[in-house]
Amino acid sequence: MCGIVGIFDTQGTREINRQTLNKMNESQHHRGPDEGELHLETALGMGHRRLSVIDLESGQQPLFNEDRSVVIVYNGEIYNYRELMSELIQLGHKFHTRSDTEVVVHAWEEWGESCVHHFRGMFAFGIWDRNQQTLFLARDHVGVKPMFYSLLPDGFFVFGSELKSxxxxxxLSRKLNPQAVEDYFAYGYIPEPKTIFNNAYKLSPGHHITIKVGDNSVQQVKYWDLPFKTEPPxxxxxxxxELIDRLRDSVQSQMVAEVPLGAFLSGGVDSSAVVAMMAQKNKEAVNTCSIAFNDPAYDESQFANQVAQRYETTHHTNTVSMDDYGLIDTLAHLYDEPYSDSSAIPTYRVCQLARKRVTVALSGDGGDENFAGxxxxxxxxxEQSVRSILPSGLRKPLFGTLGKLYPKADWAPRMFRAKTTFEALANDLVEGYFHGVSIMPDRVRDQLFNDQFxxxxxxxxxxxxxxEHAALAPTEDPLSLIQYLDFKTYLPGDILTKVDRASMAHSLEVRVPLLxxxxxEWVSGLPPTMKLRGAEGKYIFKKSLQPYLSDEILYRAKKGFSIPLADxxxxxLRSKVRAAVLNPMMLDTGIFNEPYLHHMLEQHESGLKDYSAPLWSLLMFATFLRVSVNS
Incomplete structure (x- = not known):
């Protein structure tokens, strides 16, 4: 696991400034503390920070082919690299290392852009082919590893593992992208391919970019999509x-490492399933890490302990205070753009704990998206079952009117928030789902922003x-469609972003076998009723795991990494939030309606309404401005 950067002159004639390239590379020192190297030639500079995991002695980067006409900087792991190495050797390629990085180089030589179809793993890389005068960038299928880039007006193209690089x-201008601001205050993160800045972008999961000398534009090309191809009955x-066989294969394929390896263990279904499969493979005890909270209402460590005892893991637990809000500035620096998922705090802490024991950790991320959890x-x-009964012409005016008239009950569980439910029922499936996941609904954002913005x-x-994603979805099934939307938005934009930045802050590699x-692909083709049956999410996943985990683990209510934001x-945090939200720096952005900011603060502080999610997102936006824009 590493950090990569690059500068490419699309005119093909200018020299690259070594000092600038080095500064880009060193901004990501935390991603690869073991080694750091640069390569420069006319029109090209590449940098790499290395966290050594495979081929510790000879896997240095940038790495070249035999005649040094092809060079790569690469972040990730190709889990089938040994099989690909054998195949490429049979095709006449010669290897000088045992690293998966060199496999990518020779795969490019053999298959060109189609090389990505041969890889099973998580990756983001840049390859320069001097003979073809071509720069090729690619990101893995589901977006485990990040890639940022920008094509500047003067013809320089820059890329890196983190936005800060x-x-x-x-x-590169730091002018904010208005659409990204709107996205952030709806989702709590900025979905691909946008970033918070006008001329900087994320390479979307399952996409690649090819740029040749002389090109003056950049186009992302999709090479993979979630298929939802129906399996035979x-x-x-x-x-x-078959699910267990495939899960076991996925877990075991990701246990290849030449450094200490372990797993996160929260005591939930997904992480417990991964640990169960690891324990069957390992002759030695699996290293597992979890965090406990000092408030019993949020603590789930007893369930992690139960799984650890069953599989005799070497288990490590660290107790975290529920008042662990000292990380706010740290998080703003890590994420480089506004990011409001407050579970980033405990995620940071569990990564911090894990790094004391291991260099590589397997996680259970992806189970909820795969199995509708x-x-x-x-x-x-x-809601969709109600929509299917009433025609749109009747449903929209009926529930739209009820939604406007009914008082808002933020304090109630969602199923009892009639206003929210009525508003969702007035919309179609995609509109309703968006309404349900938004941290601020349209009516709140309409008041939050001023007329100018x-x-x-x-x-x-x-x-x-x-x-836009729904229009391209390869399925018409309602459940599959919203799963598809999460794979395109929430999973890469929130979940995988959270884990990548939190883990790499501690130079920890995290692998995700469920992804x-x-x-x-296989899970997507299962019947929707095998995922969500009645009120039971992950139906077939839990059934298949019954021989490996107790019913208490499988069927208890899900908590997740939540923290008491409202309190x-x-x-x-009352004075800190108020000072941040009403800071002149925020008000001078030309974005916010100041009277409404006062309204939200007063309503929340008095207990009349719960504006914790909007106020937290405003706090993180203000912190981003201070740390990343005005620093």
Whole structure:
């Protein structure tokens, strides 16, 4: 696991400034503390920070082919690299290392852009082919590893593993992208391919870019998509048996490392399933790490302990205070753009704990997206069943009117928030789902932004992100469609971003066997009723795991990494939040409606309404401005 950077002159004639390239590279020192190297030639510079995991002695980068006409900087792991190495040797390629990086180089030589179809793993890389005068960038299928880039007006193209790396490039403007601001205050993160800055972008999962000398534009090309290809009918028992075989294969394929390896263990279904499969493979005890909270209402460590005892893991637990809000500035620096998922705090802490014991950790991320485990899937399907009964011409005016008239009950569980439910029912599936996952619904954002900023948006609304993905979805099934939307937005934009930055801050590599793309493809083809059956999410996943985990682990209510935001903002963070939200730096952005900021603060502090999610997102936006824009 590493950090990569690059500068490419699309004119093909200018020299690259070594000092600038080195500054870009060193901005990501935390991603690769073991080694750092640069390569420069006319029109090209590449940098690499290395966290040594495979081929510790000879896997240095940038890495070249035999005649040094092809050079790569690469971040990730190709889990089938040994099989590919054998295949490439048979095709006449000669290897000088045992690293998966060199496999990517020879795969490019053999298959060109199609090389990505041969890889099973997580990756983001840049390859320069001097003979073809071509720069090729690629990101893995589901977006485990990040890639940022920008093509500047003067013809320089820059790329890197983190946004901070390319933002050190002097000519890159820090002007905010209004659409990205709208997206952030709807989703709590900025979905691909946008970033918070106008001329900086994320390479989307399952996409690559090819740039040749003389090109003056950049186009992302999709090479993979979630298929939702229907599997032939089979019995529940047959599906459960194959699921375990595929899960075991995915886990075991990701246990290749020449450094200490372990797993996160929260005591939930997904991480427990991964640990169960690891324990069957390992002759030695698996290293597992979890965090406990000092508040019993949030603590799930007893369930992690139960799994650890069953599989006799070497288990490490660290107790975290529920008042662990001292990381706010740290998080703003890590994420480089506004990011409001407050579970980033405990995620940072569990990565910090794990790095004391291991260099590589397997996680259970992806189980909810694969097997419809989130509660919001259940709510969305319940709403969709009502939509299917009433015609649109009757449903929209009826529930639209009820939504406007009914008082808002932020304090209630979602199923009892009639206003929210009525508003969702008035919309179609995509609109309703967007409404359900938004941290601020349209009516709140309409009041949050001032007239000037709404004019800048030119009618753009954050729902367009989901609508554009939905238009390309390879499925018409309602449940599969919203799973597809999460794979395109929430999973890469929130979950995988959170884990990548939190883990790499501690030079820890995290692998996600539930997101192996061959496993994801197979699961996508299972009948939706095998994922969500009635009120039970992850139906077939839990059934298949019954021989390996107790019913208490499989069927208890899901908590997740939650923290008491509402209490923090009314209590110890009250003055900090108020000062940040009403800071002149925020008000001078030309974005916010100041009276409404006062309204939200006063309503929340008095306990009349719960504005914790909007206020936290405003706090993180203000911190981003201070740390990343005005620093």
């Amino acid at each position: 390319i933002m050190t490039f002097p000519a 089979r019995s529940e028992q047959e599906i459960a048996h 989130y509660r919001r899937y259940r709510y969305a399907m319940a 709404r004019t800048e948006l030119q009618g753009y609304r954050a729902i367009q992100v989901m609508q 192996d793309h061959t496993f994801v 923090w903002i009314r209590g110890p």
